[in-house]
Amino acid sequence: MKRLFSLLLIALLLVNLLPVSVFAAEETVTINVYNWGQYIADGTDDSINVIEEFEAAYPNIKVNYMTFDSNESMYTKLKAGGSTFDIIIPSDYMVQKLIEEDMLEQIDFANIPNYQYIDDSFKNLAYDPDNLYSVPYTWGCVGVIYNTKYVDPADVGSWDLLWNEKYAGKILMFDNPRDAFAIAESKLGYDLNTEDSTLLTLAANELREQKPLVQAYVMDQIFDKMERGEAWIAPYYAGDFLLMVEENPDLAFYFPEEGFNLFVDAICIPKGAEHKEAAETFINYLIDPEICAQNLEYLGYSAPSAAAKELMDPELAENPVAYPDEETLAGGTAFMALSQRGTQEMDSLWLTVKTADNSTTVYLILTAVAVVLVVFLWVFFKVRKRRQKARRCAKWKTAQ
Amino acid sequence: MKRKWLSGPYVLWMVLFTLIPLGVVLYFSLTDSMTGEFSLSNLASIVDYWPIFLRSIWLSIFATLICLVIGYPVAYYIAHCKPTTQRLLQMMIMLPMCISFLLRTLAWVALLEDTGIINNFLTSIGLSPLPLIRNNGAVILGMVYNYLPYMILPLFTVIMKIDPRLIEAAEDLGCNRRQVFAKVVLPLSVPGIVSGITMVFVPAVSTFYISQKLGSPGTILIGDVIESQFKAAYNPNLGAALSLVLMVLIFVCIGVMNRFTNDDEESMVTL
Known part of the structure; x- marks a missing residue:
């Protein structure tokens, strides 16, 4: 009995030892992944949970996943320092800006054999002409999502819908300067990459005119608001529409006739990444045709590789929203990085749009009244106090 | 006072995490965001934002007054309950x-x-549905709801500590209930009112989340602008200048308020 017990103990010890020796060979590393919100299949609705699957396939790499809601806020976070990321997934123009500011690490493509599956049309694009810093994740277009229950089909077709007073308070708008200005610029027929001060000012005026009709400037909140019918009209990324329409079948989508933004979101490794090799393993995993197909099937965004597209549900692979025909795509324009001066000008104009105010006079009158009142009360109390004192003195004197 | 060193850790804490950061804010607000050179342009551009400053201050003033009107009777009532009920009500707040x-x-x-x-x-x-959200009223409601406890608690503490013998004395000397309240209770609760107003007004005027969620794009507050400068626009210099001006404005507002109470009161609760 005693011997059996000690044997059992030894067996237990051995079991304990086993995983330790396995892990001792390769140390576990944690990579920090910084991606857009709602931008990876997470296991909901029977989708693949990309991160869990990755961690299962590579047990010595853990993923610490964080999200941002616009290229600009991601840039601010990178610029402010204090946190290190191993993977970021910005859009094209932001990749270009980060390259120009020397904030990206060159990727070692020898570690990413799956890069061969990426279509040639997504290689050497203008934002990364020599293809040293980025691997395309998805691409897509910006269009208008609307609720067919409330929006008259006669009003649909152009960007004018977002300026239609009939739908005041039910319109959502991008909460980042680049996407918002692109809409005004498309509507007015300007180049989406213009840095001309007059044109930017005119676009800002257009946005200011729209402001009283806008319910809110939002990013990821758009999902919730459109799905529940709190808002009826919103410009957003085509892929996200496909996610929303599953929740609310009343939603519809169109590509505005004046033109729209065509974007590529690319995976990059920022400078200061601590586990570059593990990050490259992760990139390689993400663009594996099998994984890419399952991931994008859930996301609704378009795949930059034909191999992945073939593995997808054919219904989605032929969806005209995710994969519009050549004729529609001709209306799309890609963003280029603006110069620092252009970015700053757009930022400050955007701030004037967001802070524009038409109820100023009310507060001005209120303030004037309050100031007069305060001064009056102060004088009143002072005078009364002095009188009281004088009276008390007089009383005291008469008492004497 | 002996044992001055006991306050040492706090002084160190304050220097490290209050005074030095304030110096950083000052430095940022006086430098250019592009070149990093000395410049007054951030402070000069404040003039573009005065409507938002005004709105922030007015909405917070309204919220503070509503808090006071709601909070005073509640605090008065709780202060006159049995101790067990008091504890229960306090917990509910x-x-x-x-x-x-x-x-x-x-x-x-x-x-x-x-x-x-x-x-x-x-x-x-x-x-028919009502326009309940995305207006000034909703923002004020959010402020009142969130900051009401900060008004009630200091009021309650002060009212509870009022010596009942003073009230009895006033009654003995012929005051009716209204007079007792106006001549004894109210003047004695002024310190509570002042600290309550400060505790509500200061966070309300610099809030940003409430106005984003309950307000419309047209009811943006100064806190939203400051937040956007740090979070999205990456212009910490303008953000620092705005927060500096906001701080000065808060001090001015509190100073004006204290002018009215300083005259009557010996002991003052200030910031």
Whole structure:
């Protein structure tokens, strides 16, 4: 009995030892992944949970996943320092800006054999002409999502819908300067990459005119608001529409006739990444045709590789929203990085749009009244106090 | 005072985490965001934002006054309850503060939205929905709801400590109930009123989450502008200048308020 017990103990010890020796060979590393919100299949609705699957396939790499809601806020976070990321997934123009500011690490493509599956049309694009810093994740277009229950089909077709007073308070708008200005610029027929001060000012005026009709400037909140019918009209990324329409079948989508933004979101490794090799393993995993197909099937965004597209549900692979025909795509324009001066000008104009105010006079009158009142009360109390004192003195004197 | 060194850790803490950061804010507000050179342009551009400053201050003043009007009777009532009831009521006031401020504001959004609980109920019984959200009223409501406990608690503490013998004396000397309140209770609770107003006004004027969730794009507050400068626009210099001006404005507002109370009161509760 005693011997059996000690044997059992030894067996237990051995079991304990086993995983330790396995892990001792390769140390576990944690990579920090910084991606857009709602931008990876997470296991909901029977989708693949990309991160869990990755961690299962590579047990010595853990993923610490964080999200941002616009290229600009991601840039601010990178610029402010204090946190290190191993993977970021910005859009094209932001990749270009980060390259120009020397904030990206060159990727070692020898570690990413799956890069061969990426279509040639997504290689050497203008934002990364020599293809040293980025691997395309998805691409897509910006269009208008609307609720067919409330929006008259006669009003649909152009960007004018977002300026239609009939739908005041039910319109959502991008909460980042680049996407918002692109809409005004498309509507007015300007180049989406213009840095001309007059044109930017005119676009800002257009946005200011729209402001009283806008319910809110939002990013990821758009999902919730459109799905529940709190808002009826919103410009957003085509892929996200496909996610929303599953929740609310009343939603519809169109590509505005004046033109729209065509974007590529690319995976990059920022400078200061601590586990570059593990990050490259992760990139390689993400663009594996099998994984890419399952991931994008859930996301609704378009795949930059034909191999992945073939593995997808054919219904989605032929969806005209995710994969519009050549004729529609001709209306799309890609963003280029603006110069620092252009970015700053757009930022400050955007701030004037967001802070524009038409109820100023009310507060001005209120303030004037309050100031007069305060001064009056102060004088009143002072005078009364002095009188009281004088009276008390007089009383005291008469008492004497 | 002996044992001055006992306050040493706090002094160190304050220098490290209050005074030095304030110096950094000052430095940022006086430098150019592009070149890093000395410049007054950030402070000069404040003139573009004065309507937002005004709105922030006015909305917070209204919220503070509403808090005072609601909070004073509540505090007065609680102060005159039995100790056991007092503890229960006090806990009820503290209870919402145990839940995250963000969650509580989001709960109001769910209630007030066009497709929210209240409007859904109204439409289901055949009434037309009301514009409950995205206006100044909703922002003030959010402020009042979130900051009311900060008004009640200091008021309650001060009212409870009023010596009942003073009230009895006033009654003995022929004051009726209204006079007792106006001549004894109210003047003695001024310190509570002042600290309550400060505790509500200061966080309300610099808030940004409430106005984003309950307000419309047209009711943006100065806190939103400051937040956007740090979070999205990456212009910490302008953000620093705005927060500096806001700080000065808060001091001015509190200074004006103290002018009225300093004259009558010996002991003052200030910032």
